[in-house]
Amino acid sequence: MSKPDQHQLRQYLRLYLVMGSVNCTQPPEEVLTSAITGGITLFQFREKGVGALTGQAYYQLAESLQQICREHKIPFIVNDDIELAIALDADGIHVGQEDIPADQIRARLGQNKMIGVSAHSVAEARQAIQDGADYLGIGPIYPTTSKADAEAVQGTRTITALKNHQIHIPLVGIGGIHADNAEPILTAGADGIAVISAIAGQNNVEQATERLNTLTKHFIANQKQ
Numbered sequence: 001m002s003k004p005d006q007h008q009l010r011q012y013l014r015l016y017l018v019m020g021s022v023n024c025t026q027p028p029e030e031v032l033t034s035a036i037t038g039g040i041t042l043f044q045f046r047e048k049g050v051g052a053l054t055g056q057a058y059y060q061l062a063e064s065l066q067q068i069c070r071e072h073k074i075p076f077i078v079n080d081d082i083e084l085a086i087a088l089d090a091d092g093i094h095v096g097q098e099d100i101p102a103d104q105i106r107a108r109l110g111q112n113k114m115i116g117v118s119a120h121s122v123a124e125a126r127q128a129i130q131d132g133a134d135y136l137g138i139g140p141i142y143p144t145t146s147k148a149d150a151e152a153v154q155g156t157r158t159i160t161a162l163k164n165h166q167i168h169i170p171l172v173g174i175g176g177i178h179a180d181n182a183e184p185i186l187t188a189g190a191d192g193i194a195v196i197s198a199i200a201g202q203n204n205v206e207q208a209t210e211r212l213n214t215l216t217k218h219f220i221a222n223q224k225q
């Protein structure tokens with residue numbers, strides 16, 4: 001898959017599933033397939049936390065989830081691990097403030113891959129853009145139990161601050177987002193929402209995804225009117 005233009009990237013960011021095996025109560029392949037049926041638009045492989053796979057099992061899971069994404073034309077993004085992203089020829093990578101800076105990632109991956117960067121302030125966003133980020137992940141919007149080292153909860157204030165500073169790079173909100181609290185993030189100006197537990201942690205993954213899909217799709221359609 002070639003790198004999307006900014007308009008297409010905003011569409012991909014609408015409903016972004018971030019997930020690894022530790023987030024799933026069912027086999028990850030089944031969770032991803034159901035989430036795709038339910039309407040996710042982008043996928044990030046994030047194999048992190050207590051009990052996370054390593055070595056060959058880590059690589060094989062990544063490969064098998066990438067294959068599912070390919071069959072359904074969903075871009076496959078790797079969290080943190082540039083060697084894995086290169087080995088799999090992934091569609092992109094997401095890095096945070098503690099990870100390899102985006103300019104070094106860009107130098108290794110080239111122009112044809114998506115680079116997402118986590119930012120918590122206008123200054124971090126500006127730096128990420130200067131370093132070549134294609135999109136930003138802004139969070140945690142709400143309290144989350146899925147990331148042990150998450151920063152302080154910030155609500156939508158960073159998203160609002162970016163818009164007030166005329167920073168219009170594609171971006172998603174992340175952290176504690178579910179169907180009943182997603183709308184303020186889109187109202188603040190995010191292109192979409194990134195979730196783990198609101199999809200991967202649900203008993204009925206397809207139904208939970210459909211609800212988020214309908215909500216985000218309707219919000220964006222109404223915005224354009």
Ligand SMILES: Cc1ncc(COP(=O)(O)OP(=O)(O)O)c(N)n1
Pocket residue numbers: 016018044046048079080094095096097098099116117118136137138139147172174194
């Ligand atoms: C879409 C998106 N936004 C933010 C993050 C968090 O990245 P980071 O701060 O590097 O933390 P880890 O996910 O690596 O623990 C993300 N993964 N995706």
Ligand SMILES: Cc1nc(C(=O)O)sc1CCOP(=O)(O)O
Pocket residue numbers: 018118137138139140141143144145146147150151174175176177194195196197198
């Ligand atoms: C991976 C991640 N990054 C965050 C950030 O604030 O950058 S919060 C988070 C966890 C998101 O999981 P859930 O949807 O279950 O809250």
Ligand SMILES: [Mg+2]
Pocket residue numbers: 079080094095096099
């Ligand atoms: Mg990271």
